[in-house]
Amino acid sequence: MTSPAKDQKEAPSLTPDFEAKADELISHYPASRRSAALPLLHLWQETFGFVSGRGIEWIAAKLAIEPIRILELVTFYPMFRQAPIGRRHIRVCRTLSCALAGARELHAELCRRTGASGDPHAPLTSPDGEYTIEFVECLASCGTAPVAMADDRLIERANLPEKIEACLSHRD
Numbered sequence: 282m283t284s285p286a287k288d289q290k291e292a293p294s295l296t297p298d299f300e301a302k303a304d305e306l307i308s309h310y311p312a313s314r315r316s317a318a319l320p321l322l323h324l325w326q327e328t329f330g331f332v333s334g335r336g337i338e339w340i341a342a343k344l345a346i347e348p349i350r351i352l353e354l355v356t357f358y359p360m361f362r363q364a365p366i367g368r369r370h371i372r373v374c375r376t377l378s379c380a381l382a383g384a385r386e387l388h389a390e391l392c393r394r395t396g397a398s399g400d401p402h403a404p405l406t407s408p409d410g411e412y413t414i415e416f417v418e419c420l421a422s423c424g425t426a427p428v429a430m431a432d433d434r435l436i437e438r439a440n441l442p443e444k445i446e447a448c449l450s451h452r453d
């Protein structure tokens with residue numbers, strides 16, 4: 282997982298190390314450079330925290346394809362982000378079991394507690410940049426709904442008061 286500090290901003294320029302990693306990934310696909318698009322997107326996001334327009338342009342140029350082809354991948358796959366996220370990332374499941382068990386209210390409470398506001402269908406980041414709250418689809422724990430993921434921790438029955446605290450607390 283990326284460190285919080287480097288989640289926030291892209292580096293001003295690409296380092297030789299980054300370029301070398303990209304070239305190494307591309308070398309795995311000698312028959313079709315464009316097949317390296319997804320690995321390059323992962324590399325970009327792991328390095329800079331999100332995939333910016335600059336990232337899309339750079340990857341497209343590197344693979345000699347139209348930027349729209351890279352943008353299509355970024356918008357199709359939910360693991361790619363187009364904006365920076367907070368140092369803490371809380372995902373709230375909104376699929377049926379969790380929706381019926383109060384996912385929307387849980388999301389609203391987390392937003393209220395952190396000050397994150399805006400369109401609930403988009404990732405919402407608190408004004409201090411500490412938290413990003415985001416609806417996601419099924420987290421594969423439907424029997425303990427509503428469910429959230431606080432960074433890499435699964436929080437079951439997450440609308441209980443102590444579980445909301447657990448969502449917001451740091452691991453250590």
Ligand code: FES
Nearest residue numbers: 374379420422423
């Ligand atoms: S519906 Fe929420 S974990 Fe499956």
